[in-house]
Amino acid sequence: MAPIKIALVGIGKIVRDQHLPAIAKNSDYQLIAAASRHGTVDGIDNFKSIEAMLDAVPAIEAVSLCMPPQYRYEAARVALDAGKHVFLEKPPGATLSEVADLEALAASKGLSLFASWHSRYAPAVEAAKSFLATTTIKDVQVIWKEDVRHWHPNQEWIWAAGGLGIFDPGINALSIVTHILPRPLFVTSAVLEFPENRDAPIAANITFTDGQKLPVAAEFDWRQTGKQSWDIVARTAAGEMVLSEGGAKLSIDGKLVHEEPEQEYPMLYRRFAEIVKAGKSDVDLAPLRHVADAFMLGKRKFVEAFHD
Amino acid sequence: MAPIKIALVGIGKIVRDQHLPAIAKNSDYQLIAAASRHGTVDGIDNFKSIEAMLDAVPAIEAVSLCMPPQYRYEAARVALDAGKHVFLEKPPGATLSEVADLEALAASKGLSLFASWHSRYAPAVEAAKSFLATTTIKDVQVIWKEDVRHWHPNQEWIWAAGGLGIFDPGINALSIVTHILPRPLFVTSAVLEFPENRDAPIAANITFTDGQKLPVAAEFDWRQTGKQSWDIVARTAAGEMVLSEGGAKLSIDGKLVHEEPEQEYPMLYRRFAEIVKAGKSDVDLAPLRHVADAFMLGKRKFVEAFHD
Numbered sequence: 001m002a003p004i005k006i007a008l009v010g011i012g013k014i015v016r017d018q019h020l021p022a023i024a025k026n027s028d029y030q031l032i033a034a035a036s037r038h039g040t041v042d043g044i045d046n047f048k049s050i051e052a053m054l055d056a057v058p059a060i061e062a063v064s065l066c067m068p069p070q071y072r073y074e075a076a077r078v079a080l081d082a083g084k085h086v087f088l089e090k091p092p093g094a095t096l097s098e099v100a101d102l103e104a105l106a107a108s109k110g111l112s113l114f115a116s117w118h119s120r121y122a123p124a125v126e127a128a129k130s131f132l133a134t135t136t137i138k139d140v141q142v143i144w145k146e147d148v149r150h151w152h153p154n155q156e157w158i159w160a161a162g163g164l165g166i167f168d169p170g171i172n173a174l175s176i177v178t179h180i181l182p183r184p185l186f187v188t189s190a191v192l193e194f195p196e197n198r199d200a201p202i203a204a205n206i207t208f209t210d211g212q213k214l215p216v217a218a219e220f221d222w223r224q225t226g227k228q229s230w231d232i233v234a235r236t237a238a239g240e241m242v243l244s245e246g247g248a249k250l251s252i253d254g255k256l257v258h259e260e261p262e263q264e265y266p267m268l269y270r271r272f273a274e275i276v277k278a279g280k281s282d283v284d285l286a287p288l289r290h291v292a293d294a295f296m297l298g299k300r301k302f303v304e305a306f307h308d
Numbered sequence: 309m310a311p312i313k314i315a316l317v318g319i320g321k322i323v324r325d326q327h328l329p330a331i332a333k334n335s336d337y338q339l340i341a342a343a344s345r346h347g348t349v350d351g352i353d354n355f356k357s358i359e360a361m362l363d364a365v366p367a368i369e370a371v372s373l374c375m376p377p378q379y380r381y382e383a384a385r386v387a388l389d390a391g392k393h394v395f396l397e398k399p400p401g402a403t404l405s406e407v408a409d410l411e412a413l414a415a416s417k418g419l420s421l422f423a424s425w426h427s428r429y430a431p432a433v434e435a436a437k438s439f440l441a442t443t444t445i446k447d448v449q450v451i452w453k454e455d456v457r458h459w460h461p462n463q464e465w466i467w468a469a470g471g472l473g474i475f476d477p478g479i480n481a482l483s484i485v486t487h488i489l490p491r492p493l494f495v496t497s498a499v500l501e502f503p504e505n506r507d508a509p510i511a512a513n514i515t516f517t518d519g520q521k522l523p524v525a526a527e528f529d530w531r532q533t534g535k536q537s538w539d540i541v542a543r544t545a546a547g548e549m550v551l552s553e554g555g556a557k558l559s560i561d562g563k564l565v566h567e568e569p570e571q572e573y574p575m576l577y578r579r580f581a582e583i584v585k586a587g588k589s590d591v592d593l594a595p596l597r598h599v600a601d602a603f604m605l606g607k608r609k610f611v612e613a614f615h616d
Contacts, residue, residue: 073494077519094604094605095494095495095601095604095605096404096597096600096601097492097493097494097495097594097597097598097601098494100492100597101492101494101518101519104492105519161497161498161605161606161607162604162605164604184405184408184409184412185405186381186403186405186406186409187403187405189469190469194608199607199608210409211385211409211413286405289404289405289408289600290405291604292404292597292600292601292603292604293403293404293405293600295600295603295604296402296403296470296472296599296600296603296604297402297403297469297470298469299469299507300502300507300608302610
């Protein structure tokens with residue numbers, strides 16, 4: 001099969017760090033264009049807008065949309081209307097309803113839509129899922145604490161309404177948890193902490209449960225300096241499972257059982273090629289739905305102003 | 309066909325005002341029991357909990373759940389696990405995910421789940437939908453302004469996290485708008501006003517659009533004294549459509565074209581009997597999804613404390 005002629009839209013840090021190397025190493029793809037208000041990619045045609053790019057380069061078969069979520073719907077719609085398959089960076093949109101609309105549009109046109117969740121492809125995630133499927137889980141704790149100044153320096157969009165704040169990393173945890181646990185979760189309580197000068201939360205404490213009353217607690221915090229934590233801890237009948245470093249390492253009762261180099265974006269692009277070839281979509285809204293539920297159900301607390 | 313043996317759970321104002329008269333007049337039902345922490349229904353067996361009721365009265369075939377949304381999932385699950393069909397008052401739950409879970413559970417057991425939206429059955433709603441289907445819509449304004457002290461005196465649960473605040477009536481507007489407009493909507497911006505002493509908003513301004521960029525604006529306010537407004541106004545190529553009084557009256561260019569007495573709850577119970585007989589569910593989460601999206605995307609503003 002000929003490589004999929006792909007274009008990138010929204011050229012920023014995540015594209016340079018992850019998308020470009022993943023596409024370059026995958027023979028399923030040929031990168032032929034890019035569109036971005038500010039960024040460019042060397043060695044291919046660059047455009048200021050997706051509309052200009054699609055007009056000028058009709059050979060494009062698929063687009064990967066990496067701009068902030070608040071602008072993703074419009075671009076996705078333009079791409080689907082032009083008959084292109086669409087890869088959405090996470091989160092797939094600013095609202096659940098707009099992604100549902102895109103999913104229906106893609107289906108009506110026989111195109112593939114991929115709502116990507118890169119953390120689900122972290123190295124030890126499948127091993128954690130397999131382990132949990134064989135035992136009885138007593139409770140689960142999710143601890144996702146990082147330093148926003150280090151990871152998102154001066155990224156204003158993450159603090160704007162629709163930018164999700166702490167849920168921007170937190171949704172990575174939710175994408176793993178919803179994948180590895182045996183039953184669907186739902187939020188039962190939440191406290192969201194908003195800096196008094198920002199429209200998005202800097203921290204959140206959430207409790208979930210499932211149809212069998214499994215207690216699941218998540219602590220998300222963007223004010224963590226020093227040691228960073230991206231851990232999911234499950235107490236089970238077969239011992240304590242710790243999935244740490246964002247899904248990279250798995251330990252059972254303190255014994256390391258799974259560790260390998262991360263390949264998240266290469267695996268995302270492998271998956272996208274797979275669904276394009278199969279003529280289907282892959283859109284799981286559960287992680288974003290939990291975030292929306294937490295906002296709807298949660299108590300709001302105002303905390304100290306945040307300045308970059 | 310023998311009448312459906314039904315039980316009511318959560319006996320409060322809405323049950324006495326609407327559910328009891330609707331069930332009494334419908335020969336598809338026989339009301340045989342009720343469960344409530346505080347209320348009772350004369351002439352039938354009453355219980356303190358749904359569990360006690362289902363244990364004592366195995367003949368129950370369906371339950372109608374009318375307690376506050378924060379407590380609805382648990383009761384619905386108990387009922388579905390006991391093999392009963394379930395009618396959910398609006399909103400169907402405190403989170404989207406819990407309702408999705410119930411929907412899957414009902415499907416797995418071959419039971420009917422009904423997420424009821426009573427305002428969709430207001431007298432002029434179908435006429436409004438038919439009118440809008442024949443013309444081009446320029447824009448839509450939703451004005452839902454009422455006096456919370458009059459309509460919800462001392463109902464603490466509506467102010468608690470998960471009680472939805474102004475969205476408790478506002479979701480009625482959204483249930484109509486999502487039904488009468490030709491394409492799915494999604495929220496593009498929202499401002500939610502929270503009284504400084506409450507966990508739920510007292511007012512909200514929301515803008516929506518759809519795949520064809522239709523401008524839709526909604527103003528929800530619980531501080532309206534004097535004239536109450538439950539209006540949906542659409543400017544169209546065929547004139548200005550006003551669906552007023554919560555869906556009871558329809559006017560085109562000032563001319564009243566549809567008005568009849570409201571029959572919302574009788575029609576809901578007719579619909580529920582229909583899906584039970586057909587062995588299917590009716591769960592449209594779009595109104596609740598828009599509320600969750602507005603909370604997720606919206607800016608929060610703190611306003612004057614609210615005291616009943």
